[in-house]
Amino acid sequence: MFWRRREPEPPPPSDEPADTPSDEPVVVPPTTVARPRREAAGMGLRARPSGLGSRLRSILGAGTPATDATWDEVEETLIAGDVGAATTLEVVDAARQRMEREGGRTGEDARRALATELRDRLAASGSGVFELGPAPSVILVVGVNGTGKTTTIAKLAHRLKGQGRSLALAAGDTFRAAAVEQLRIWGEEIGVPVVAQRTGADPGAVAFDAVAAAESRNLDAVLVDTAGRLQNKQQLMDELAKIRRVIERRLPGQPRHVLLVLDATTGQNGLVQAEAFSREVGITGIVLTKLDGTAKGGVALAVADRLGVPILFAGVGEELDALAPFEPEAFVEWLFAE
Amino acid sequence: MFESLSDRLQTIAQRLRGTARITEADLDAALREIRLALLEADVNFRVVKDFVAHVRERAIGSEVLTGVNPGHQIVKIVHDELVEILGGQRHHLGLDARPAVIMMVGLQGSGKTTTTAKLAVRLRREGRRPMLVAADVYRPAAVDQLVQLGDQIGAEVHTRPVGTPALEVARSGLDAARARGHDVMILDTAGRLHVDDAMMDELVRISGSVTPSETLLVVDAMTGQEAVRVAEAFHARLPLTGLVLTKMDGDARGGAALSIRAATGLPVAFLGTSERTDGLEPFHPDRLAQRILGMGDILSLVERVQENVDQEEAEAAAKRMMENRFTLEDFRSQLNQIKKMGPIGQLLQMVPGAGDMAGAAQAAVDSGQMKRIEAIIDSMTPEERRRPDIIKASRRRRIALGSGTSTAEVNRLLKQFVEMQKMMKMFSSGKMPRMGGGLGALLGR
Structure with missing residues (x-):
């Protein structure tokens, strides 16, 4: 697997004020009974062997010369991983040329050329390091419906809190039924305040409130949730651009990050999504979710390659700690895992 | 997905026009296009593989039939395969149990x-x-x-x-x-x-x-x-x-x-x-299949149009349409050209989305309604055909008498022509109305 196992993190600092100021529309209702937990299958999945490119090794047998047929099989593997026909053809062509330039001809040479080619393309999309800027950093989370934006915010909040950061969440999905409640429940579980208004409220206003609260209370970061929207609905994309403008106007230089949440099971439409969100709100990084199944998320490679936007995190399970920093090298191995 | 596939298929068919036989290289090139279109549409690569293999098999097996138009033949094979996969009837929920x-x-x-x-x-x-x-x-x-x-x-x-x-x-x-x-x-x-x-x-x-x-x-x-x-x-x-x-x-x-x-x-x-x-x-898989089939037929429609329509005249009419200067004269010459192409019902059957209009249009022809429309337009002066707004009550009576129809029918045609012009205005400004609406209205639907 290509994500780093989460390092044991220090316990959250105790000086974090748990209560919330009364002048903000923040509500964290107590729940009496815990939600049922899924059995820990997710953990088991994460431990599944990746094969470390075993499939690639079997295609490109070390000593035997790389033939057209072997390259065809490489091509097929990439396409099966949702990398997309166009990007795949480019990558395979470039890898072949690289191999020939370097005078290689065996399967091992081909494997090296291909790995280098893929790594270079991922590296060219910039640093994959997620850092907060001067407080407060605003992180806007966007994407189409059902990719896992709210869950990703919860995981990211959990992660930042574990690093001793102070933060707030903004319930900016005021459209979907119970999305606000969903974020509130997470906020309560993680122990971070949630700025929320009622369902149907103006998401820009929610974002404004959250940024103001973060500023007045000197928080390190505020994570702004947004409603899922299909990228071809211009009116909804305009709304998102407005949310961004509201944040920018309140705090110049923000949002520090605009994260596009991309579902790993998504096919070639992922590229269209990334292009549209990038055009409307300028994404700075990608979170690739639901990578605990068998989907390879290869479209993220195409996105990183075409748009030059780095993949920052991988969502690898249902638990709060199932968000791992993205590692290009391991991702390439993952693409070729059985 | 089918839109992109249809584009590619049209390109293939166009490229193969005029060739009497498909060479193996032609077939390979066509299949490569089809493969890419399906993969871009996220069809599973194994399904694509099978699909392309089937199409190749059938294309080679059907060599005897070549002679019509090899491009269309490939397109037809692709359609048949798609229809086979999609199945026929829609799925009805079986909800007999209580509850x-x-x-x-x-x-x-x-x-x-x-x-x-x-x-x-x-x-x-x-x-x-x-x-x-x-x-x-x-x-x-x-x-x-x-x-x-x-x-x-x-x-x-x-x-x-x-x-x-x-x-x-x-x-x-x-x-x-x-x-x-x-x-x-x-x-x-x-x-x-x-x-x-x-x-x-x-x-x-x-x-x-x-x-x-x-x-x-x-x-x-x-x-x-x-x-x-x-x-x-x-x-x-x-x-x-x-x-x-x-x-x-x-x-x-x-x-x-x-x-x-x-x-x-x-x-x-x-x-x-x-x-x-x-x-x-x-x-509705059958409707989708129809649409896919319709896509194949539009190719033959295009050909028939090219064979029968005076290209310059058609371009001039299209230009006037875009500039919203389409007159009854243009309409009359279009009716003539459509007549040359064959039975209108069959023609409309080939237009994707206009299939359900075909019956009504054919009925209009059969009942002589089309003839009456022509007669009405023929009874107008050239000036009236160019500027229908000058046709007031006395002119309407004269046209009705001359064409052997009634003023009510003349009124209806004029009203519907205005509607049609509005529709074309929408077309040219990029707002697509439901396909065939204009002609449908003229045919009294």
């Missing part, structure tokens, strides 16, 4: 909860009394979401306190539905990965305890190569009866539908087409 249970399953974020509410809206319209059961006990606020949707659409939602296992929620839901006289129960379940054995076991137990009449797999239309594996895994554990393809209002090509259908034979029952609770439509 009948519909179980919704799928990956996280595919749209199960939303689809549950949409399905309830549909069933109520059909006169049923559905009860919704909120058995997604894992995602925070998933139960709240269904309760709120139930409120919105006025449907009863069965819930159990937080902490109740999903199996217990489903079982008690069935008891409640029975006790309260609901004829359908729609069971929402938590999203889960097909490789999560523990969670799949839970679904199997729930399914065994409520014996659903329908088990619908909810699939995101944007799903890529993984769709087949997901569907096969759910199908292996549960008695799936159909698919719901969601987020069809996006711009994904939806190749997943073709892949899953090819791999499992499961029918697509519904399409999710908006975020509103009424955004669920039945899927």
